[in-house]
Amino acid sequence: xxxxxxxxxxxxxxxxxxxxxxxxxxxxxxxxxxxxxxxxxxxxxxxxxxxxxxxxxxxxxxxxxxxxxxxxxxxxxxxxxxxxxxxxxxxxxxxxxxxxxxxxxxxxxxxxxxxxxxxxxxxxxxxxxxxxxxxxxxxxxxxxxxxxxxxxxxxxxxxxxxxxxxxxxxxxxxxxxxxxxxxxxxxxxxxxxxx
Amino acid sequence: xxxxxxxxxxxxxxxxxxxxxxxxxxxxxxxxxxxxxxxxxxxxxxxxxxxxxxxxxxxxxxxxxxxxxxxxxxxxxxxxxxxxxxxxxxxxxxxxxxxxxxxxxxxxxxxxxxxxxxxxxxxxxxxxxxxxxxxxxxxxxxxxxxxxxxxxxxxxxxxxxxxxxxxxxxxxxxxxxxxxxxxxxxxxxxxxxxx
DNA sequence: GTCTATAGAGAGATAGAC
DNA sequence: GTCTATCTCTCTATAGAC
Numbered sequence: 001x002x003x004x005x006x007x008x009x010x011x012x013x014x015x016x017x018x019x020x021x022x023x024x025x026x027x028x029x030x031x032x033x034x035x036x037x038x039x040x041x042x043x044x045x046x047x048x049x050x051x052x053x054x055x056x057x058x059x060x061x062x063x064x065x066x067x068x069x070x071x072x073x074x075x076x077x078x079x080x081x082x083x084x085x086x087x088x089x090x091x092x093x094x095x096x097x098x099x100x101x102x103x104x105x106x107x108x109x110x111x112x113x114x115x116x117x118x119x120x121x122x123x124x125x126x127x128x129x130x131x132x133x134x135x136x137x138x139x140x141x142x143x144x145x146x147x148x149x150x151x152x153x154x155x156x157x158x159x160x161x162x163x164x165x166x167x168x169x170x171x172x173x174x175x176x177x178x179x180x181x182x183x184x185x186x187x188x189x190x191x192x193x194x195x
Numbered sequence: 196x197x198x199x200x201x202x203x204x205x206x207x208x209x210x211x212x213x214x215x216x217x218x219x220x221x222x223x224x225x226x227x228x229x230x231x232x233x234x235x236x237x238x239x240x241x242x243x244x245x246x247x248x249x250x251x252x253x254x255x256x257x258x259x260x261x262x263x264x265x266x267x268x269x270x271x272x273x274x275x276x277x278x279x280x281x282x283x284x285x286x287x288x289x290x291x292x293x294x295x296x297x298x299x300x301x302x303x304x305x306x307x308x309x310x311x312x313x314x315x316x317x318x319x320x321x322x323x324x325x326x327x328x329x330x331x332x333x334x335x336x337x338x339x340x341x342x343x344x345x346x347x348x349x350x351x352x353x354x355x356x357x358x359x360x361x362x363x364x365x366x367x368x369x370x371x372x373x374x375x376x377x378x379x380x381x382x383x384x385x386x387x388x389x390x
Numbered sequence: 391g392t393c394t395a396t397a398g399a400g401a402g403a404t405a406g407a408c
Numbered sequence: 409g410t411c412t413a414t415c416t417c418t419c420t421a422t423a424g425a426c
Contacts, residue, residue: 007409028307030225033401047410049403109304112223149378150370157382160359161352168351175345183344187352191386204391228419242392244421393426401418408411 015041016051025102029113060118066103067125082140093162147194210236211246220297224308255313261298262320277335285380288357342389
């Protein structure tokens with residue numbers, strides 16, 4: 001017979017983060033109460049404070065972990081031609097984000113609910129990721145293979161376009177992820193290529 | 196000497212909407228109290244209910260008004276060549292959105308705080324706007340001037356890219372709006388053009 | 391039309407028993 | 409580690425005076 005009280009730190013901890021992630025993505029950070037998270041996990045509200053000092057830190061850890069996994073998952077290969085490095089980035093970005101819709105959603109929607117210090121930390125990680133794409137675009141521009149007026153703007157334009165996939169793509173929809181990636185790659189490639 | 200009580204419906208009404216818009220954009224719908232809005236306007240919380248039946252309707256009216264103004268402001272000209280219609284759309288979209296950062300922000304961030312019926316109404320308006328761009332892309336594809344695998348995806352990709360300008364553009368920054376529009380137009384044009 | 395006052399619900403976080 | 413109970417605060421919305 002299952003206990004209803006006792007030690008469960010190794011399973012409850014992850015469950016708290018999973019429940020918070022899902023509820024924050026669904027209803028928004030401010031609209032989700034600690035009681036709602038606890039209810040999803042199957043504990044009382046007070047028990048959550050064994051796993052996070054407060055609600056703010058819970059959000060910060062979710063966003064930070066997501067950005068760190070993003071940075072860890074993408075490895076550029078500078079020995080490739082710029083166009084191939086760009087193709088790898090596009091493929092990676094769409095796949096990685098399509099796999100984690102909740103993480104991506106709160107990473108864009110809940111930034112303003114971070115304390116100023118926590119916001120700066122997450123922004124720094126995001127900036128690191130953007131810099132990797134900018135380096136690829138700059139290498140192609142330097143080699144004369146790309147025609148880009150301003151690589152920083154092009155970086156932001158491409159990332160906005162690719163991340164937009166998450167607002168509408170659903171597995172089992174009209175198009176497969178491979179088809180989606182193929183079209184986005186075609187558009188991105190043409191948008192930066194020199195005539 | 197100014198009265199502190201009395202009739203001010205013609206000035207208080209707009210002030211309520213302006214204050215709500217600014218505060219919702221800054222702090223998020225769920226995080227903004229009716230007291231905070233009232234304080235910004237210079238009245239007590241109870242007085243707000245002369246202008247809106249509730250907080251939800253206040254948000255809905257802001258989003259609805261924005262989408263209706265967007266639809267009213269853009270007029271396509273089907274007598275032009277597809278590439279010129281597209282150029283006009285890109286120019287219009289970036290300018291219109293750059294002028295209304297708060298409206299654009301809440302239109303993307305606060306959709307989930309709408310009631311289901313209100314959400315459907317706003318979504319229908321957004322869909323109308325997307326359809327106008329899709330019609331342009333389709334006309335160019337039909338004429339063989341554009342090379343687009345799927346015009347619906349291309350529509351969403353272009354809009355995501357263009358709307359992304361709002362996340363970083365600031366008047367008085369490194370680049371003028373005209374320079375920004377020039378580069379985005381270059382990228383959009385190339386991304387849909389055939390060989 | 392605006393005020394003051396308040397009803398009624400729900401929030402984040404903590405204390406102490408087990 | 410989890411529970412129950414609770415402190416303290418804030419919220420939306422309404423009622424009735426002016």
